Amino acid sequence: MLEKEFQEILDVGISLSSEHDLEKLLNLILSKAQQLSKADGGSIYLINKDKMVFKTSRNNTLLRKLGPEKIKEIVKTFEMPVTKQSLAGYAAVTGKPLVIPDVRQIPKDADFHYDPSFDNKYGYSTVSILVVPLMNKENKVIGVLQLINSLKDDKPVAFDPAVNKIIFSFSSQAAVAIENTQLTDQLKEAHYETIFRLSGAAEYRDKETANHIMRVSHFARLLAEKLGHDREFCEMIFWSSPMHDIGKLGIPDSILQKPGPLTPEERSIMERHTIIGALVMKDSEVKIISQSRIVALTHHEKYDGTGYPQKLKGTEIPLEGRIIALADVFDAISSKRVYREPMPEEKVLAIIREGAGKHFDPELVEIFLSCLAEVNEIKVKYADLEEQADKFRKLEGLDLKALL
Numbered sequence: 001m002l003e004k005e006f007q008e009i010l011d012v013g014i015s016l017s018s019e020h021d022l023e024k025l026l027n028l029i030l031s032k033a034q035q036l037s038k039a040d041g042g043s044i045y046l047i048n049k050d051k052m053v054f055k056t057s058r059n060n061t062l063l064r065k066l067g068p069e070k071i072k073e074i075v076k077t078f079e080m081p082v083t084k085q086s087l088a089g090y091a092a093v094t095g096k097p098l099v100i101p102d103v104r105q106i107p108k109d110a111d112f113h114y115d116p117s118f119d120n121k122y123g124y125s126t127v128s129i130l131v132v133p134l135m136n137k138e139n140k141v142i143g144v145l146q147l148i149n150s151l152k153d154d155k156p157v158a159f160d161p162a163v164n165k166i167i168f169s170f171s172s173q174a175a176v177a178i179e180n181t182q183l184t185d186q187l188k189e190a191h192y193e194t195i196f197r198l199s200g201a202a203e204y205r206d207k208e209t210a211n212h213i214m215r216v217s218h219f220a221r222l223l224a225e226k227l228g229h230d231r232e233f234c235e236m237i238f239w240s241s242p243m244h245d246i247g248k249l250g251i252p253d254s255i256l257q258k259p260g261p262l263t264p265e266e267r268s269i270m271e272r273h274t275i276i277g278a279l280v281m282k283d284s285e286v287k288i289i290s291q292s293r294i295v296a297l298t299h300h301e302k303y304d305g306t307g308y309p310q311k312l313k314g315t316e317i318p319l320e321g322r323i324i325a326l327a328d329v330f331d332a333i334s335s336k337r338v339y340r341e342p343m344p345e346e347k348v349l350a351i352i353r354e355g356a357g358k359h360f361d362p363e364l365v366e367i368f369l370s371c372l373a374e375v376n377e378i379k380v381k382y383a384d385l386e387e388q389a390d391k392f393r394k395l396e397g398l399d400l401k402a403l404l
Contacts, residue, residue: 016177025181026056029174033145034058036170037130037163040149040156044134045088046178047142051079052092059148062124074122084111088144091133095141097168098131101158127156132167134175142179145171195242195288211382212331213242218378219327219368226367236291237320243292244299244324247277271308274300291320299324302359314361322361326352326368329359330375336384 019025026044034042041059045052057075066074084090087098090112100106103114103126119126126148134143147167149156159167221238248256251273255266262270277296281289298312298321305313307325317325334348343351349369356365368375 016173019177020181020184022178022181022185023056025177027058029145029177030056030058033147033167033170033174034060037147037159037167038150038152039130039147039159040151042145042147043088045092045144045146047082047092047144048079050082052082052088052144054078054080055143059124062122066122085113087112087114087129087131088146091131091144092141095133095135095139097133097164098129099159099161099164100129100131102127103129125156128158130159130164130167132171134171134178136175136179142175142182145174195239195292211384212335213244214382215331215335215378216244216324216327217241218382219330219375220323222371222374222378223323223327223364223367226371227364236288237295237323239288240292240295240320241324241327243277243281244295244328245273245277246280246292247273247275247296250276271300274298274309294318295320295324297321299328301325303361304358307359317361322364326360326364329355330368334379 016025016028019028030042030044033039040061041057043057044055046055047053054077059071063071080086080089082089082092084093087100090096091098098112100114103116106112106114114126114129116126118124128148128150130147130150132145132147133141134145136142145167147159150159150163151157217238220241221234224234224237251270255262255269258266274297278293281293281296284290284293297309298318301307301310301312301317301321302325303314303317303322305311307317312321330348330352333343333351334345336342342348349372352360352365352368356362
């Protein structure tokens with residue numbers, strides 16, 4: 001029997017190494033650990049400096065009893081200090097597993113203790129627990145796998161010592177997969193942060209703040225989510241939208257920063273920023289850059305066909321362009337600028353409503369207006385600060401050591 005389980009570990013190792021989404025990976029690890037140990041439930045914590053972050057949990061009994069919606073409601077991420085007082089904390093600090101046949105028999109003078117508050121609140125009875133530190137190649141604990149109630153004939157029993165060895169081996173594979181995925185995520189975040197910072201350079205030349213592109217990105221993702229698109233599309237539009245005005249790097253300051261209205265000739269030059277942005281990202285095989293090119297080229301098209309540079313109409317305009325058009329204009333007229341105060345909310349919303357079917361996709365306008373509470377949360381969270389507006393212009397007296 002054990003030979004079969006070890007073969008399953010080898011097989012699942014391939015699955016773990018091929019999954020690069022951390023949330024999906026953690027669910028896969030927990031599901032497989034439950035299957036191997038016949039555990040009713042379990043959870044995974046990841047270490048972040050001096051904190052343990054609760055990442056995912058599964059419990060078959062509570063799922064049947066409460067249903068998936070209630071489980072989503074009660075199982076939310078949280079942080080706790082890394083100390084030996086909790087079971088997971090003890091495994092994290094010492095790097096040693098805990099095999100507890102019955103939590104009710106834990107000695108009172110033990111370094112660790114079991115907290116029954118969750119059991120009491122939701123009518124569950126934890127008996128046996130297996131806590132395994134997730135250790136990377138350098139024998140550093142990066143997380144903790146905790147399994148609850150090994151079942152035999154639907155009754156909780158102690159975890160089988162022979163199976164425990166399999167779980168210990170499995171946990172090593174899981175730790176390597178988690179760390180590899182985290183490294184991939186860090187690399188992705190570095191790439192995306194570069195996009196935001198470079199995009200901020202274009203906004204700075206146009207007297208904007210970096211928070212403008214942050215708000216537009218969040219508005220865009222919110223609209224994509226409300227439209228029902230999958231996570232990949234929503235994340236892609238979040239990360240591509242900062243590049244919508246990157247082409248302004250190619251527009252002369254005399255036009256870009258002109259305080260008064262532009263002449264027809266100047267307006268024509270200004271409109272070229274959409275084409276310049278698209279040319280900057282032309283022929284890239286990187287998906288995020290390819291989508292950014294579409295955003296840059298089409299975010300000034302209008303639904304009625306009067307926009308630029310191609311005068312596309314309706315759904316001829318790619319969805320990315322239609323979404324950014326609405327998000328960008330809303331933020332531009334609802335935020336404070338160097339040259340003016342923000343418009344009152346009533347006037348902003350009136351402009352957006354009047355633009356439905358003309359400037360904006362009417363379906364997007366309807367969706368946007370239906371989620372104003374979430375829109376306002378984004379505005380508050382990423383509001384412009386006074387010091388951001390001139391941080392590149394006030395260089396006198398700057399503490400250069402602080403930049404090192």
